[in-house]
Amino acid sequence: xxxxxxxxxxxxxxxxxxxxxxxxxxxxxxxxxxxxxxxxxxxxxxxxxxxxxxxxxxxxxxxxxxxxxxxxxxxxxxxxxxxxxxxxxxxxxxxxxxxxxxxxxxxxxxxxxxxxxxxxxxxxxxxxxxxxxxxxxxxxxxxxxxxxxxxxxxxxxxxxxxxxxxxxxxxxxxxxxxxxxxxxxxxxxxxxxxxxxxx
Numbered sequence: 001x002x003x004x005x006x007x008x009x010x011x012x013x014x015x016x017x018x019x020x021x022x023x024x025x026x027x028x029x030x031x032x033x034x035x036x037x038x039x040x041x042x043x044x045x046x047x048x049x050x051x052x053x054x055x056x057x058x059x060x061x062x063x064x065x066x067x068x069x070x071x072x073x074x075x076x077x078x079x080x081x082x083x084x085x086x087x088x089x090x091x092x093x094x095x096x097x098x099x100x101x102x103x104x105x106x107x108x109x110x111x112x113x114x115x116x117x118x119x120x121x122x123x124x125x126x127x128x129x130x131x132x133x134x135x136x137x138x139x140x141x142x143x144x145x146x147x148x149x150x151x152x153x154x155x156x157x158x159x160x161x162x163x164x165x166x167x168x169x170x171x172x173x174x175x176x177x178x179x180x181x182x183x184x185x186x187x188x189x190x191x192x193x194x195x196x197x198x199x
Contacts, residue, residue, distance in 0.1 A: 013051050015041040017065060020058045025103040029059055029111040056115065063112050064124055066103050071128030073098065078136065084143055088136045089187060092163060095129060096179050099167030109168045130160045140190075147192045155190075162186070 003011075019041040023032045034055040038048035052058040077094035078087040098104040113121045122130075134156040140146045146155075166179045 009051075012041075012043050012047050015043060016048055016051055016058060017062060021062045021066070021103060021107070024059060024062055024111065025106050028106055029055075029115050032059075034058060059107075059111070059115055060120075063107060063116065063121070066107050067124050067128040070095070070098055070104060070108070071132050074129060074132050078132075084136075084139055085145055085191075088140060089184065091132060091136060092159075092183055092187065093180055095163050096167055096170060096183060097176060099170035099174075099179075100176065104167070105171035109164060109171060125160070130156060133160055144192060146190050150190070 016037060020032070020037050023037055023040070032055060034048050034052075035045045037055075037058065038045045041048075048058070052061060074091045074094045078091035081087045081090055099109070112124075116124070134152060137146065137152045137155055137159075141148055141150065141152060163183070166174075166183065170176050170179055
C-alpha cells in the first residue's frame with residue numbers, strides 16, 4: 001500500500017522529534033545543530049526547517065513531548081493505587097524518579113527554563129505535571145485529607161517547585177531514597193488532623 005504524503009510528513013516529523021530528543025538529552029541544547037539532527041534522522045535540512053522553523057522550534061516541540069510523557073508517567077503511577085493519599089504519594093515519587101532520566105534532566109530541568117524562558121516553560125509544565133498535581137490536591141481537599149482552608153493553587157506551585165528542585169538534585173547525584181523520605185515527611189505535614197474517635 002502506498003504511503004500518503006500526510007503519512008510521510010508525520011513520519012518525518014516523528015523522526016526529527018526522536019533524533020532531536022536524543023541529541024538534546026545527550027549534548028544539551030547549545031551543542032545541537034539542526035542540520036545535524038536532520039542528517040541523523042535521514043531527512044533534508046529543508047524538511048527540518050519546514051516542520052519546526054528553527055532549532056528552538058524543534059526544542060519547544062521536544063519539551064512539550066517530554067512534559068506530556070512525564071505527566072502520563074505520574075498519572076499511571078498514581079492509578080496503580082485505590083487510596084487517594086497513596087495515589088498522591090505514588091505520583092510524587094514517580095516525578096522524583098524521573099530525575100534519573102537523561103531526557104527529563106537535561107531537556108526539562110536544565111535547558112527548558114533557560115532556553116524557553118520561565119513563562120513559557122511554566123505554561124508547558126502547567127499543561128502536564130502541574131495540572132496532575134493540582135487535580136490530586138483538589139481531590140485530597142475534597143475528601144478531607146488536606147485541610148479545606150489550604151488554597152490549592154499556592155500549594156500546587158510550592159510543591160511543584162520543590163519537586164522540580166528535588167528531581168534536579170537527584171539528577172546531579174543526589175540519593176533518590178533520601179529525596180523520597182524527605183518528600184514523605186513534607187507531604188505528611190499536609191494531612192488534615194484525623195477526626196476524633198466517637199464517644
